[in-house]
Amino acid sequence: MRRHLARRMLVVVSLLLLLLANVGGVGAQDPVTITWWTLASSESPEPAIRAVVEAFEAEHPHIKVDVTIMAESAYGDLMNTTIGAGEGAPDIAYFWETPWLPHTLDITDRLAADPNLSRDDYFEEYFNNWAVWNDRVVGLPFTVGANFVMYNRDVFDEAGVEYPTADWTPSDYIEIATALTDPDKRRWGGDRPRGPFRAVWRNIGATKPYSDDSTTVEGYINGPNSVAAYTWLWDLVDSGATPTPADIEVLGTEGTGPVDLFIAGRLGMATLNNGHMITAANAGVNFGIVPEPHVPGNERFVHAWALRASIWAGTEHPDEAYEFLSFWAGPEGQRINMEIGALIPSLPAVLEDYPDVDSDYFQGFMGVLNATQTAEWRSSHPCWRGAVVRAVSDAWDLIMLGEIGRDEVQATLDAMVEPAQAALDECVPRLGG
Structure with missing residues (x-):
């Protein structure tokens, strides 16, 4: 009897041990590994990248992140x-x-169902222009960038010129740049735009180089607003208040770009970006920020951008990938990059804690973030720059080199219609728009 009881107890114990082993096996499944490719930069340096992975894995022990940092x-x-x-x-x-x-991967539904993150948490213009494509949410905007005019207060004070204000006009820009220019000090008052149909062009009224339906160049590239913008460029070049292409070429070989000239006090004003802003602040420059000038009554535009953090449609782990994406490009990840690197977050609630947020210059920067972005039109018209604007680059070059008269601007743009139309007709079947 005792022998049979002992056998039964042994069987029961064995079954219990087997059951516990199976239960333990379920709880000890290997974590899912997802791959992340990224780049190190001043905004997101390698220590910040590693810190994001460490913080995420601590909160999500069932997910491992295999990160590759590359050039x-x-x-x-x-x-x-x-x-x-x-x-x-x-x-x-x-x-x-x-x-x-x-x-x-379309993350529209995942983001809508996320209790901790919403598209409303981001700057609206940046989300709409950089996270949405073909009416799908295809990523999250990581950091924000924009162009604006930085002005050196010390240069203005020395020249006795009043600081520019947010409501200044393109004509004001030329007038102020001329007043700041001092050849004896090898100082220019301002710089020239980097290309047409960016913010100043749009602020003057030249909103697009061709029609919304991507069929017609005539009346757009050579329309009255475009002519007005190119004529403004002619006036700026003619003022002598900006470096010439030859000046820039020489200075470029010396490693001196616009931001270096600005910091050295050789440019009274310059159209720069938030990376330059941080560089100038770290250099101790006394400067302010205003939006690029615009014509009263016209809509205000800003040339702006964001990095788009996305999930590959071919991922085998879409749920886990979204968990990491929403961490990295959400409040937690962007805060880590802001605190360790120089990231300017795309989330207003996180940006409120930026170290210099209360400074005059940073408040000036904040003032451009909600303006309508040039990307609003460009993102749905991919032929604008690589095809159409490239086809009319001769007009830009002739003005920049001072090789045509002011009264020749209209005729020069008229002559650009045929090559621009040919470029558009060739491009649209390839890229759409």
Whole structure:
């Protein structure tokens, strides 16, 4: 009897041990590993990247992040190769090229169901222009960038010129730049725009180089508002208040760009960006920020951008990838990058804690973030720059080099219609728009 009881107890104990082993096996499943390709920069340096991974994995022990930090040139090549092959792309990455966007995972429903993150948490213009494509949410905007005019207060004070204000006009820009220019001190009052149909062009009224339906150049590239913008450029060049292309070429070989000239007090004003803003602040320059000038009554535009953090459509772990994406490009990840690096967050609630947020210059920067972005039109018209604006580059070059008269601007643009139309007709079947 005792022998049978002992056998039964042994069987029961064995069954219990087997059951516990099976239960333990369920709870001890291997974590899911997702891949992340990224780049180190001043905004997101390697220590910040590593800190994001560490913080995420601590909160999500069931997910491991395999991060690869690479150079920008290698990044673009590898993204093109893997996306083109349809295999080998990372689960999470920056998808900054338009041809990559069809290969992103639509996260519209996941974001809508997320109790901790909403599209309303981001700057509206940045979300709409950089996270939405073809009415799908294809990523989250990571950091914000913009162009604006920085002015050196010490240069203005020395010249006895009043500081520019947010309501200044393109004519004011030329007048102020001329007043600041001092050849004896090798100082220019301002700089020239980097290209047409950016913020100043739009602020003057030249809102687009061709029609919304991407069929017609006539009346746009050579329309009255475009002529007015190119004529303003002619007046700026003619004023002698800006460096010439030859000046820039020489200074470029010396490693002296616009921000270096601005910091040295050789440019009274310059159209720069938030990276330059931080550089100037760290250098102790006494400066302010205003939006690029515009014509009263016209809509205010800003040339702005954001990095697009997205999930590859071919991921085998979409849920886990979204968990990491919403952490990295959400409040937690952007705060880590702001505190360790120089990231300017795309989330107003996080940006409120930026170290210099209360400074005059940073408040000036904040003032441009809600303006309508030039990307609003450009993002749905991919032929604008690589095809149409490139086709009319002769008009830009002739004005920049001072090789045509003011009364020749209209005729010069009229002559650009045919090559611009040909470029548009060739481009649209390839890129759409």
